[in-house]
Amino acid sequence: MKFDTIIIGGGLAGLTAGISLQQAGIHTAIISSGQNALHFFSGIFESSETCRERLIRLFSTAGIRVQDIPGYHLMPMGTFREAGLSLEDVASFPEKKIAERALIVNFMGFHDFFSSFLAEGLEKEGTACRIRFIRLPEMEHLRQSPSEMRSVNIARVLDECWEKAVADIRVLHKDEDLIILPQVFGLKDASVPEKIASALPAHVVFVGTMPPSVPGIRTQMKLKRRFEVLGGTFLMGDEVTSAALHEGVVSSVTTRNLDSVRLFADHFILASGGYFSKGLVATPNRIVEPLFGLDVFQASDRNQWYRTDFFQDQPYMDFGVRTDTSLHALKDGVPMKNLYAIGSVLGNTRKDDFGTAAGLAVSTAFAVADAIKESQKEQLP
Ligand SMILES: Cc1cc2nc3c(=O)[nH]c(=O)nc-3n(C[C@H](O)[C@H](O)[C@H](O)COP(=O)(O)OP(=O)(O)OC[C@H]3O[C@@H](n4cnc5c(N)ncnc54)[C@H](O)[C@@H]3O)c2cc1C
Known part of the structure; x- marks a missing residue:
């Protein structure tokens, strides 16, 4: 089987590169082994200043709305973070006192949404909070086992019966000017949160739960769908x-x-992620890139991989595949001619040029897609 480009890894980096290439008519296959960081995504694109406009445009072609509203994002533990580029699911506020009174509603038995921490954090900033729980018969089968009462399972149930939840919340609402709900709505249909907001009698915000992340999974599904609609091949x-x-x-x-089938291509992109996705693997003495045996920037002394203070930046997060300036991966000190590395397999080795986290994933994906498009143009007669 022959493609123009093969991408190894279907997370944020692989999908962004794949869509960019397919948009230019470059026949691309993405091979992706499993979960990726989007399944745990907060909805906030860190370090995305350099690729902001392009990211918003590409995501909108996939039906994903990304916002850039100055202010503060409310985080799952009731703390605030300065706002930046985020999925529209993530609420942002001009100040930390977000309302006079807030009603926080959770589902009975759902422990991955921290309503008490949220209330504590909000009350510190001057918002009075009331916490209430609802119980839907449709969720009873999930409540039998705590491991089933997870955000994605709840979201699947709510895809079918969110109107019932809205009816119960209307009964609970008194005089609050804000209603806070967990981000477990609209897994299939991204317009559901908006419909809920207009059906309730106060301003509504959705706050992140513990992983898996419903907005993150929805984002991954939409990017994958967009890639396939453009003619890309996704080997899930x-x-x-x-x-x-x-x-x-x-x-x-x-x-x-x-x-027994070999997959051929002119260009290959390694988007296999960091330690979490096994794009980088830590052995007792070395950190390795397991597929190609690429050069990995790292400290040779294992004692220098980490700091004992858990809350400090950890050196191992900086380690990653070495590349040349145009993101060709290095092997034995020499750039591979048609193999690029993008996203978190790079660690923080290219943070000065491309940032970190989601910003790194997207900006390196764009850079490599552009380089491949350019080289295809040069090959045209
Ligand atoms: C748990 C977690 C949460 C995060 N949350 C945020 C956040 O909220 N905001 C933010 O800005 N950044 C976040 N990050 C940083 C994150 O790394 C980036 O945002 C980005 O999503 C990484 O994308 P990626 O495509 O490089 O890698 P990944 O998302 O890790 O995807 C790599 C994919 O490659 C696949 N793969 C690996 N090896 C192979 C192989 N041999 N063959 C086929 N497939 C393979 C893996 O299964 C995986 O699906 C988070 C990181 C983690 C680990």
Whole structure:
């Protein structure tokens, strides 16, 4: 099987690159083995200043609304963070006193939404809070086991019966000017939170829960759908297990599911994530990039990988695959000719040029997609 480009990893970086390439008519396959960081996404794109406009445009073509409203984001533990680029699900406020009185509503038995911490944090800033719980018969089967009472399962139930939740919340509401709900609405249909907001008698905000993140999963599903609508091939739940390399060129890869089939491409993009996604693996003495054996920037002494103060920045977060200025991955000190590395597999090695976190994922994806588009143009007769 032959593609113009093969991307290894279907998280934020891989999908952004894939959509950009498909938009330019470059036939691309994404192979992605499992969960990615979007499943845990807060909804806030950190460090995204350099790619802001392009990110908003690309996401809007996928039906995802991204906002940039100055002020403060309310976080799941009741603290505030200075606002930046975020999914529209994330509320932002001009000041930390967000209302006179707030009603915080949770679902009975759902422990991943911290209503008491939220109330404590808000009351500190001058918003009086009342916490109430609702219980829907449709959720009873989830309540049988605490491990089932998770945000995504609740969201699946609410996709079918959110109007019933709204009816119960209307009964609970007294004179509050704000109603706070967990982000468990609109997994399938992103317009549901807006519909809920207009059906309730006070301003409504949705606050993040513990992972998995419903807005993050919805974002991943929409980006994947957009990539496929553009003609891209997404091999979900498959894993690249080996690659054929010769003199700095990758010719093909093989995957676990397509064992005997080699997948060929002109360009390859490694978007396999950091430690969390096994794009980087820590062995007792070394941090390795397991697929191609690429050069990894790291401290040679293991004692320098981390600081004992848990709350300090940890050096191992800076470690990642080394690249040249145009993001070609380095192997034995030499840039691979057609293999690029993007996203969190880079650690913070390129933070001066591309930022960190989601900003790094998106801006490196755009940079590499542009480089590949440029090289395809040069090859045209
Ligand atoms: C838990 C968590 C929460 C985060 N939350 C935020 C946040 O709220 N805001 C923010 O700005 N940043 C956040 N980050 C930082 C995050 O790294 C980036 O935001 C970004 O989403 C990373 O995207 P990525 O595509 O580089 O990697 P990932 O999202 O990790 O995706 C890599 C994908 O590659 C797949 N893969 C790995 N190896 C192979 C292989 N051999 N074959 C096929 N597939 C493979 C993995 O299964 C995974 O699906 C978070 C990071 C983590 C770990």
